[in-house]
Amino acid sequence: MIPNPNIPEVDIPAVIQNIPLQSYLILSTLLFVIGIIGVLTRRNAIIIFMSVELMLNAANLLLIAFSSYRSDPSGQVFVFFIMAVAAAEVAVGLAIIVMIYRNTRNTDVGFLNKLKW
Amino acid sequence: MSPSLLILIPLLPLAGFLINGLGFPNIPKGAVGVIGTLAVVASFALSLITFNAFVASGSEPVIVPLFDWITVGDLHIPFSFQVDQLSLLMLMIITGVGSLIHVYSIGYMHHDAGFGKFFAYLNLFLFFMLLLVLGSNYVIMFIGWEGVGLCSYLLIGFWNKNTNYNNAARKAFIMNRVGDLGFLLGIFMIIGTFGSVEYSEVFSKAGSFQVGDPLIVGITLLLFVGAMGKSAQIPLYTWLPDAMAGPTPVSALIHAATMVTAGIYMVIRSNILYSLAPETLEIVGIIGGATALFAASIGLLQNDIKKVLAYSTVSQLGYMFMGLGAMAYSASMFHVITHAFFKALLFLGAGSVIHAMSDEQDIRFMGGLRKKLPVTFITFFIGTWAIAGLPPFAGFFSKDEILAHVFEHNKILWVIGVAGSLMTSFYMFRLLFLTFFGTFRGTHEQEHHLHESPVSMTLPLVVLAILSAIGGFIGVPEALHGTHRLAEFMSPLYDGARQVNPAAFEATALSHSEEYLLMGISVAVALVAAVAAYVMYVSKSAVPAPDSAGKSGLQKLVYNKYYVDELYDTIFVKSIKSLSNILYSFGEFFVDLFVQMGVRLIQLLSGWLKKSQTGSTSDYVFAMVIGIVLILFWKLLL
Numbered sequence: 219m220i221p222n223p224n225i226p227e228v229d230i231p232a233v234i235q236n237i238p239l240q241s242y243l244i245l246s247t248l249l250f251v252i253g254i255i256g257v258l259t260r261r262n263a264i265i266i267f268m269s270v271e272l273m274l275n276a277a278n279l280l281l282i283a284f285s286s287y288r289s290d291p292s293g294q295v296f297v298f299f300i301m302a303v304a305a306a307e308v309a310v311g312l313a314i315i316v317m318i319y320r321n322t323r324n325t326d327v328g329f330l331n332k333l334k335w
Numbered sequence: 336m337s338p339s340l341l342i343l344i345p346l347l348p349l350a351g352f353l354i355n356g357l358g359f360p361n362i363p364k365g366a367v368g369v370i371g372t373l374a375v376v377a378s379f380a381l382s383l384i385t386f387n388a389f390v391a392s393g394s395e396p397v398i399v400p401l402f403d404w405i406t407v408g409d410l411h412i413p414f415s416f417q418v419d420q421l422s423l424l425m426l427m428i429i430t431g432v433g434s435l436i437h438v439y440s441i442g443y444m445h446h447d448a449g450f451g452k453f454f455a456y457l458n459l460f461l462f463f464m465l466l467l468v469l470g471s472n473y474v475i476m477f478i479g480w481e482g483v484g485l486c487s488y489l490l491i492g493f494w495n496k497n498t499n500y501n502n503a504a505r506k507a508f509i510m511n512r513v514g515d516l517g518f519l520l521g522i523f524m525i526i527g528t529f530g531s532v533e534y535s536e537v538f539s540k541a542g543s544f545q546v547g548d549p550l551i552v553g554i555t556l557l558l559f560v561g562a563m564g565k566s567a568q569i570p571l572y573t574w575l576p577d578a579m580a581g582p583t584p585v586s587a588l589i590h591a592a593t594m595v596t597a598g599i600y601m602v603i604r605s606n607i608l609y610s611l612a613p614e615t616l617e618i619v620g621i622i623g624g625a626t627a628l629f630a631a632s633i634g635l636l637q638n639d640i641k642k643v644l645a646y647s648t649v650s651q652l653g654y655m656f657m658g659l660g661a662m663a664y665s666a667s668m669f670h671v672i673t674h675a676f677f678k679a680l681l682f683l684g685a686g687s688v689i690h691a692m693s694d695e696q697d698i699r700f701m702g703g704l705r706k707k708l709p710v711t712f713i714t715f716f717i718g719t720w721a722i723a724g725l726p727p728f729a730g731f732f733s734k735d736e737i738l739a740h741v742f743e744h745n746k747i748l749w750v751i752g753v754a755g756s757l758m759t760s761f762y763m764f765r766l767l768f769l770t771f772f773g774t775f776r777g778t779h780e781q782e783h784h785l786h787e788s789p790v791s792m793t794l795p796l797v798v799l800a801i802l803s804a805i806g807g808f809i810g811v812p813e814a815l816h817g818t819h820r821l822a823e824f825m826s827p828l829y830d831g832a833r834q835v836n837p838a839a840f841e842a843t844a845l846s847h848s849e850e851y852l853l854m855g856i857s858v859a860v861a862l863v864a865a866v867a868a869y870v871m872y873v874s875k876s877a878v879p880a881p882d883s884a885g886k887s888g889l890q891k892l893v894y895n896k897y898y899v900d901e902l903y904d905t906i907f908v909k910s911i912k913s914l915s916n917i918l919y920s921f922g923e924f925f926v927d928l929f930v931q932m933g934v935r936l937i938q939l940l941s942g943w944l945k946k947s948q949t950g951s952t953s954d955y956v957f958a959m960v961i962g963i964v965l966i967l968f969w970k971l972l973l
Contacts, residue, residue: 257960
């Protein structure tokens with residue numbers, strides 16, 4: 219763990235101390251990279267969408283972890299916000315994907331290149 | 336005299352212009368002629384009323400302020416009119432002769448498709464001319480000055496489907512611009528010297544200058560350059576003969592009553608300044624004399640009926656400037672008035688001939704018209720008699736007065752004047768004899784078609800003929816036991832000049848017997864020339880050779896107008912053309928080079944950039960990820 223002099227000395231519950239913060243960091247990095255790879259390599263819009271969710275959750279995990287380790291609840295508040303925004307985004311995004319599918323019988327993002335010059 | 340009446344004098348023609356100009360071609364022809372003519376006739380009536388009021392109130396100059404126009408720093412230029420002897424005389428000539436020309440135009444232009452347009456332009460022309468003479472300062476004079484230039488352009492190029500006519504119009508416009516530059520610089524110098532352009536202020540301040548002050552000489556020279564352009568003096572005269580391209584009533588209007596007299600008007604108006612600059616007056620006199628002789632000699636061999644008259648106008652204007660050069664301001668004004676009568680008469684008469692001859696203008700194909708066109712013939716004869724300077728018609732009195740003053744001033748100029756008078760008489764009678772005497776030389780169709788013009792055309796001819804015959808009696812010299820009413824009337828105009836340069840206004844030193852002798856010489860000369868013309872063209876019935884026939888050297892030189900046009904063409908037109916071509920290619924090359932370089936560069940860059948726009952979502956996401964990684968690296972590691 220990288221010592222940081224700016225972090226105030228706070229009490230961390232024992233249950234949480236059993237697992238070091240580094241493990242959370244590694245897990246969330248892994249999840250995030252998997253998400254990026256998914257977004258970059260897959261062509262199915264729904265899978266890309268799922269990968270984006272994965273990346274969001276990786277970020278959420280980090281926020282929760284830091285929040286717990288520093289006994290600062292504001293991180294958890296942020297997580298709620300992100301969840302709410304993600305839910306809204308999913309509602310809109312899925313609706314768009316459904317419409318695209320209805321019109322083209324296809325959810326391949328490579329097929330939809332109308333935003334070209 | 337109420338100011339509102341005075342304002343109406345220029346406003347009525349302007350209203351006529353607006354009605355006919357905006358209404359063209361929706362207003363019926365009958366109404367167009369009536370509106371256009373009534374506007375001018377009403378102006379004439381108002382001018383008469385103003386004149387009577389002016390005389391009744393004791394001939395005191397009146398300034399009628401209309402509104403404050405330009406105020407810059409210490410310079411105030413009000414928009415106001417000045418009524419005095421000079422502007423009243425000009426008003427009456429312009430509106431009087433202008434009315435007759437309008438009446439004439441109703442008949443002359445009747446078959447023209449642009450009838451309404453024509454009347455609109457004529458009215459606009461008169462509006463600007465009236466502004467020119469009514470204004471109480473040099474700037475308003477300049478508006479009118481430019482305005483008549485514009486209208487002359489519009490009217491000379493009236494038949495704008497003919498390229499030659501358009502070129503003539505352009506020539507008139509551009510030559511006048513050259514003169515106008517001088518006039519404008521003169522006005523700026525006046526502002527710089529006197530701090531005002533109002534006549535009254537300028538002239539009262541001029542009184543404190545010495546005779547021959549270089550500043551005043553400079554101002555008057557620059558003003559005279561303007562007069563050279565407008566009044567067609569050497570070297571800026573070549574536009575005027577070309578101005579014959581316009582319809583004949585236009586020639587009459589431009590030549591007789593309005594535009595070309597503007598230069599004379601301006602010099603008489605600025606008489607104090609000119610009296611202070613004897614050097615300038617010498618130049619004015621010399622240029623006037625040279626023009627009078629030069630143009631008259633060209634007139635000797637011209638075969639186009641209107642061109643002969645055009646050169647005679649240039650020549651007569653030369654006489655007026657000769658008179659001005661000898662400080663005979665009243666005599667020059669007298670000649671402006673009589674010239675307005677007989678030159679308008681001659682032009683309208685020529686128009687009547689051209690009308691009868693189905694647009695034939697070459698006098699070699701006319702002849703014997705006096706029986707077919709009796710009214711035109713008699714009036715034209717009176718006009719010729721008057722312009723030749725034979726008594727007792729108008730031209731005799733005014734021209735002799737100028738020549739007498741010139742004789743006193745400079746004997747050489749007088750000889751030139753008499754020589755010019757000889758030529759004038761010869762070419763005018765040559766024109767008369769070739770046109771109206773002998774046998775008809777045109778085609779059968781033309782002969783069959785010959786007819787006297789309608790009343791609307793002959794009536795102005797008759798009126799002008801009467802004026803040409805008796806117009807001279809407003810200025811009978813003392814030697815002939817008359818009173819010079821015009822000179823007496825105009826005398827207050829020179830009060831200022833008389834104070835600053837009293838020597839110039841002394842009573843004439845010529846004895847009566849000397850004056851009789853001078854008159855006798857010029858009348859004899861004119862008579863001899865007329866008889867010579869009679870012998871040549873009536874007794875021997877000689878007809879000028881066709882263009883194809885060979886000519887001797889001198890004849891060829893004169894017939895081709897001394898090749899002045901060609902000379903100007905080589906010196907000015909060609910050199911300016913080649914210079915502008917060089918500048919044009921320079922602009923084409925460099926400007927386009929830079930602009931094109933910019934265009935190419937942006938095309939190239941955008942060509943590269945547009946390739947990044949694939950439209951494929953995964954590419955965009957990839958670019959985004961790369962971007963995030965780069966930002967992270969930059970923020971965290973660097």
